Amino acid sequence: MKIKLFITTIALCTLAQFAFSQGSVKGKIKGISTSKKEEPLAFANVYWIGTSVGTVSDANGAFSINHPKGATKLVARTIGFKADTLSIKPGSAEVEFVLVAENVKLEEVVVSGRQRGSTLLALTPLKTEVITASGLCKMACCNLAESFENTASVSVGFSDAVSGARQIKMLGLAGTYTQMLDENRPIMRGIASPYGLTYTPGQWLESIQVSKGPGSVLNGYEAITGQINVEHRKPTAKEPLFVNLFADTDQRTEANVASSLQINERLSTVTLVHASTDPMKKDHNKDGFMDMPTAKQVNVASRWLYMAPSEAQLRAGIKVLAEERNGGQMNNASVANNYGLGLYRSKINNKQFNAYVKFGMPVGEHHDHEAHKESADGHSDCSEECTGDHPHEKEHSECGEECSEDHSKGDDHSECGEECTEDHGEEEHEECHEVEKSLALVADYTYHEQNSFFGIKNYNADMHSVFTNLLFQGGFNESNRYELGASFRFDRYNELLIDRFIQNNATKMEQYINLDRTERTAGVFGEYTLSKEEKMTFIVGARADHNSLYGWLFTPRANFKWDITDKLTFRASGGRGYRSPNPISDNMGILATGRQIAIDNNLKIEDAWTYGASIVRYFKLFNDERASISLDAFRTQFSNQLIVDQEYNKALVSIYNLDGQSYTNSIQVDLNFIPVERLSVFATYRYTDAKVDLKNQGLVKKPMVDKFKALLNLQYATKMNKWTFDATAQLNGQTLLPNLSGDLTQKKDYSEVYPMFFGQVTRKFKKVDVYVGCENIGNYRQKNPILSADSPFSTSFNSSVVWGPLMGRKVYGGLRFTL
Structure with a gap:
């Protein structure tokens, strides 16, 4: 009965998703930096004004977003660039945003290509x-x-x-x-x-x-x-x-x-x-x-x-x-x-139960963005206010979250301040930088x-x-x-x-x-x-x-x-x-x-x-x-x-x-x-005293504090990301082991320095990703992680001195289906 109910719920969710939609709008987001170079903008936020429908562009600046009934204004924004708004008519299939850089460049370091x-x-x-x-x-x-x-x-x-x-x-x-x-x-x-x-x-x-x-x-x-x-x-x-x-x-x-x-x-x-x-x-x-x-x-x-x-x-x-x-x-x-x-x-x-409520609202004078005039090409420089969950919008708006939910001044910690605009002429855009106020309450x-x-x-x-x-x-x-x-x-x-x-x-x-x-x-x-x-x-x-x-x-x-x-x-x-x-x-x-x-x-x-x-x-x-x-x-x-x-x-x-x-x-x-x-390369080394x-x-x-850790990660993706290959190697340093003998004059031992290797291959299809991988390829395991395992009720029994892997080589596989 529970399985049938669950399947029915999923089916209704899917039907409702399309019932409230006018189809979808696809497009690309490009940015013009201070060097005048035009390039795709990855992980830019896209959302419809007056709705909670939003998405984020992919690594090539492309996006696809459902078109809710009655929605006409589509906004694109990302940190380091001025936001832009397009007027979208029902039936529009493809659009393109070109965002212009602000005074500061967007300086995000890509680690994984x-x-x-x-x-x-x-x-x-x-x-x-x-x-x-x-x-x-x-x-x-x-x-x-x-x-x-x-x-x-x-x-x-x-x-x-x-x-x-x-x-x-x-x-x-x-x-x-x-x-x-x-x-x-x-x-x-x-x-x-x-x-x-x-x-x-x-x-x-x-x-x-x-x-x-x-x-x-x-x-x-x-x-x-x-x-x-x-x-x-x-x-x-x-x-x-x-x-x-x-x-x-x-x-x-x-x-x-x-x-x-x-x-x-x-x-x-x-x-x-x-x-x-x-x-x-x-x-x-x-x-x-x-x-x-x-x-x-x-x-x-x-x-x-x-x-x-x-x-x-x-x-x-x-x-x-x-x-x-x-x-x-x-x-x-x-x-x-x-x-x-x-x-x-x-x-x-x-067993655990958790419930929470978050409420956020603007305070004081508020600007009606939809009332602003647009330029002749249908673009507006008006930035619609994002609302959501981040402590600092500037810090997290590029992380793949929907702007419509995650960057609110209305939540507890957003810094999203809004760029408001007065009437725009066809050739001139004036910006004002009034900082709006907000109030938020979180209960958990x-x-x-x-x-x-x-x-x-x-x-x-x-x-x-x-x-x-x-x-x-x-x-x-x-x-x-x-x-x-x-x-x-x-x-x-x-x-x-x-x-x-x-x-x-x-x-x-x-x-x-x-x-x-x-x-x-x-x-x-x-x-x-x-x-x-x-x-x-x-x-x-x-x-x-x-x-x-x-x-x-x-x-x-x-x-x-x-x-x-x-x-x-x-x-x-x-x-x-x-x-x-x-x-x-x-x-x-x-x-x-x-x-x-x-x-x-x-x-x-x-x-x-x-x-x-x-x-x-x-x-x-x-x-x-x-x-x-x-x-x-x-x-x-x-x-x-x-x-x-x-x-x-x-x-x-x-x-x-x-x-x-x-x-x-x-x-x-x-x-x-x-x-x-x-092909992306990420290498790191940490030392701890x-x-x-x-x-x-x-x-x-x-x-029980490891002295160092070194890591190397490689990732290679074929064209269109059809195949993705990931490999990771770790070198884990010595750990000082506690002296459990009671004789404090006895010299303490250190754990071994040991390597760990991981690998995974992913094949992307239209709706399904299939992946296979292996953890701990070298099959390294800590020897005798349980002391006095043959006498588990004695005072010498101890399983808390764990510094290495408990499990050996493990092969896994799975699939991810997206509708």
Whole structure:
């Protein structure tokens, strides 16, 4: 019955998409730069005035957009060029836009050639890397955790060898210090964070934006090492149906469906569905434990957009998911050393519900763009206001998002300021630069529940989280803008850990650790942006929050960008960040050990400063006029940090406040160029140095931080992109391993330096892409990731020291169908 209902819904969506349309309009967008050279404009936004129908041009500047009934004005815009508006009559089939450059050139660095798999946004004050939709297709990218294999900015690994929980690191620190955003709504917090990376399917996404440093104060104080913002497929997408099917040699199967429906000119929706199963029990290294748990997941989301005639916007959505994981020893494993407790098993059940509402509206005098006169050729220089979800429209409008939804002044953080125009003559166009004001409100609710056990340890928790953000945006002129707002967050945690362990190799002990708490945070914030002659941008912001558990928190942040020349850009940023400590949910791997967990009383809020700089140089290399090399360096210094120490006592996992220093230095260099047509090359190298004060040891190198990572990615596409070939090679540096013996005088070991290789071939047909690939081609696996696997209830049992791949070579294949 459910399957029939789902198929019927998809069919209705498809029919309705065409019912409200007058056909489609195709065209091309070209740009004339300051050098007077005309060239196609890729990833320009195209949309109909007065509707929520929009699209984006492809790598060759071409686009196709549905023509809603009654719509007559078609707008094209992209950063660095003046927007243009065409009058379109019913039945028009082909159009062409020619956009003229503004004073500043569009300086976007292409990393992955024609398919633009990844880009560096040149106009952002923060160095921002964008992984585009085509970049997400370079590998299997089944979920968000697997979407970072082609970047050194983010490292991906496992928290332990039992649960299969994925974790990321940025600037050498755990992903918990990176603020995760869903179209600028904070997500993956607290209890929802350990497995959150696997709850965002890669094929649901249009792009991922990765920025280093604390960033803006508009979304709270929790960003310490950086921010990762994900953009989902939009309600206004021109494709009414997208289906992705995936399977691999480990019997993992997955299906993703996205269905966009244009209900009328103002209301649209998208439904996202994900289902996956991983049923195969695998033990490649013969240690008696499953290499990965078996798993089942169902994930459904519905997103809505309404655009009012007044240009106010209302966006809302819900998401529900359920997942079950079963791991531990294989059925035929020996239980000789299991103290009569039977097989070591683990089970993890997660359920989540999320709902959000976003409302945005212009404030004060508003200009009626459709009332302006047009020039004789039907063009208008009037820029229709974009409305949407980005914190800085200038930073994200080239990322493949529909202008009609994603760049609103009406949402919480847009800088889209509108160019208004007075009456236009046939030969003269006058621009005025009045900065319009807007007001936005965001409200978000998340409920997450986890029930789990790891051997004889039980962990059950649930979380209710409410977040609201009110933002007012305005400016004195185009060069002086400001954003003011207030926020409130409510978090209620119910956490109980029943910590059972074997003491002295004989006695089963038990302790109850109750981590229930209620936390309320209210704050105000402001941010000021000064732009000087489009060459220099300075952003300074601050927020003051009162936390019911930790008192007043002051968060200053600043970002600076200077285009020294057309080919040389310098950026600098710095600021403070805080995180409430979550000793268990932030460190789930410690449950998959046989040790007693000892948590100190009165844990303090984590407090850190991050500051750094980057420089980007553009130059000619081979046939590429816009090759680039970039260098960035960042340092994170903690005033207080939650320390998880397995070296202080060999029978304990000690969790305590930092007493001394803790810092991480990270340096990264990237090289991007296109040596020949349709072949792109991306090479990167990152070096990390991390030190921390540990009990009875003083300042030492921080365990479980890889020293370096080198990466090379090649992509080649044939004409018309019929065939695309992707290859990636990684070299992962040594990781200092913790000394688990209890003898602090014993010399510590390092992990191996190991390579990883990935490859994929994609064949494009009219409506279907077929792809096959291989991960970990060299079949490298970490040897013995589980210590004392033959005695899983002893204090020496430990599965949390994971530094390399747990799975060997994997071949996969799939198809993507687009209607």
